[in-house]
Amino acid sequence: MPLSDLTDHTGYWLRMVSNAVSQEFARKVTSEGVTVAEWAFLRAVYGEDGTSPTALADRMGMTRGAISKLADRLVAKGLLRRSATGGRGQSLTLTPEGRAKLPVLARLADENDAAHFGVLTAEERDALDRILRALAERRGLTKPPVD
Template sequence: MYGELQTLGRAVKQVQYRQHRALERHLAAVGTTLAQWDALRAISNARGASARELAATTFQSEQAFGTLANRLVAQGLVERRQGHGRRIEHHLTPTGERVLKEGHRVADEVLASCFAALSAADRAALLDLLRRVLADEGA
């Protein structure tokens, strides 16, 4: 059927898909989506970042991130501020901070469930292996 590498690639994709579906379902309970929560997380981790920087961090095109950021601004979760020159910076509002915090709680619960079949040592080993694959990306 498939070779070992294709089977491995498909398994990684299946785990990611299952994780994303579970996160989408549970984040809806706190009034957000996975894409929105991920954007809030990126903005929190890089306060004052530009749309270009945030698009790269969230694996989106600049246009897609701009559309998402517009929705977050309209929902009162993010505000944009004039930065140096033409730069527009993104910051969380207090409501955005609250949604992010609730999303972290939900994500911790969902991810604990997704990886429940693995011991702490197995999870650490998996993380190490994935980091090694990512580090080799430029090779």
């Protein structure tokens, strides 16, 4: 039985592009002192400043332990504040430094997308977005990619 070539698989091409996009973005955000996971975390907190770690874990599809570790790192970097809300509850908010860092990181994300996908026509990019969103929806993929 003949074996298919690696390049015969859509997943091969998807992984090639994904790796290039992800690795370049990781280099860019690392130059700003954060990881991709920390960027995703900061962006999620920005959307709901004052959120609880449990709510954030649910929304991001991560364990409470993973959220706690990311929060610890961001607190140590001065980008996040953890406050008690009574009992054992906590609230996560961005520090002024964290709030100031987000537009810089968002610009890097936008530039990374433009660098990698700007070679496509507007129609091609729209089609690619529609196809990838449809695949994610139909496969039930809801966890944000943070690694």
